[in-house]
Amino acid sequence: MSLTLALEWPSLSCISRRNVSSSLSNNRQPNDEEEQDRMDLAHHVYRLLLGGALHLAPIKNDVQRVLDLGTGTGIWAIDFADEHPSAQVIGTDLSPIQPRWVPPTCSFEIDDFECDWLYTRPFDFIHARELEGCIGNDLKFFKQAFKHLVPGGYFEVQAVTSPFLSDDDTLDKAPNAQEWMDNLVKGLRKFGKPADNVPGWKDKLKDAGFVDVHQEIRKLPIGPWPKDPKLKEIGKYQGVQELQVIDSYTPAIFSRILGWSHEEIQILIAKVKRELRDPSIHLYLPVYFIYGRKPV
Template identity: 50%
Template sequence: MTTAQATTELSAPGPVEVDDAPLTDHDSLFYESSSASTSITSSVLAYKYENGRRYHAFREGNYPLPNDEREQDRLDLFHHITKLNLDGELFLAPLGPSPQRALDFGTGTGIWALEFADLHPGCDVIGTDLSPIQPSWVPPNCHFLVDDVEAEWQFDAPFDFVHGRTMSGSIGDWPRLYGQIYKNLKPGGWVEMQEFEIKFQSDDGAFERAPTFAQWEKDLMKASQVFGKELETAQRQAGWMKDAGFVNVVDDKRPSPVGPWPKNRKLKEIGRYNVPHCMDAVESFTLALFTRVLGYTVEECQVLISKLKAELRDPKVHMYWYYHFIYGQKPEDTK
């Protein structure tokens, strides 16, 4: 295997050290918070309402998470958490100084595409999503389309950079998707996927204090498998990239704690924001999959969600997950 073909998997971080100092009033507030602060046709806007949440209309049922304002707030908060992980950056792939075309699929609120467009005013940035929930006032070099990334791509020119974030649970055929990405990149262009592991980690037996969360993880992964779009894919992204023909593949894995319990200052800050994010995320990930796939009633879901939130509020539960930043390059000598 050549160096270019090998996957660079950065050494896994060691255990996350717990800060033994008492929680400040500021830290306690994060545990007490319960929430984080194509041409559009009428059919695209005919959203589906279910169990008190709003879902997309275009390709109805393809994506099991809501698209309402609560979910948009959660996505924007998660964008902030991701930038904390990346020390303020939007991506890790070693792009050249002047990319000309970039694609952000599954763009959500469009916040990543908007910031990338501002940083690269000479780059034509396209964001696609099933839901037209992006702002109308955008930089002149940023455009949003209602599109299904799993359909055949119809772009009229290749890209220098393709970016996707937290697409696990949205994609049924990852090898096909990477084939389309490869086909639509310029030689020497880069792809980056940012995906977190669903399975939480603990270095001090937190799951004994959070049995509901431990069982919820298993049920959530089972539901996503039955749905046909698995949630636990972060560890396989690098392999799919290589199989599609990408080289210089790197899998950068970083811990993302829930709660301000870590001793490390950066991880403590990430943990503070992850509490309100996870408080909202457990409902977003639970309602549709558990009612549509596992046969739960909405009342049973709400009881489950309440128990999950109680465990998330427990400052003695020291959980974290791994967040993967995986990027690879289309060979420059590709015809």
């Protein structure tokens, strides 16, 4: 996670109620319990999107060294260690909020992935989820991942990007949600951590040296409106999470970066929540799963 904006989220990472405030004052503080619960809910949503899997990259079952960047509560790293007993899994984050009781092959370190990486041994697999809005120089970030992989190793990023979309024109019924997202992205870009550049990451991985770069884009519905049972379940959880996201990320970005008043922020939040709870509005966000391989 970035030094200046320390947090994660399933739509626009690295900014929360507590963390943006502390980040903007250059003070690292751990995420509060509510935000940690939201991170774990996001993990559940991603596993549902992947049919229970933790990644798409075709890594070997006996993978040895794995790095999870911006690990948050550490839940991805813990699950991966449980499923791959042969792997030594390291999760890094700026906030020491990970549990103490973890698999013996899983460990956590406080680190800033935007600084130079100092690992002396390369990794077989590097995973990064929800880092949109956290990276100031994405090409540098991807090049560091490339450098610290073994030949034949894989790097995978999973990220949500803006804007809200709909396939039935109901987006027109959610002008406040659109305004909220537009300003959130504007604030992040003004702060130097763009969250709307994910569509360009596939080419950036190639520029960094990766080959066999693969990208999949999946729909993340907001609310239980889909007819498909699997998407309905995903939307049910994401609907809850999106409301938490609004409370977590809006105040600091809109007030400290964009200069909104407290009253203006609260009015917009109320309008956005009302739209997102409306079952006749069928919004979703695109989720990008991108991975590449370091040549042998």
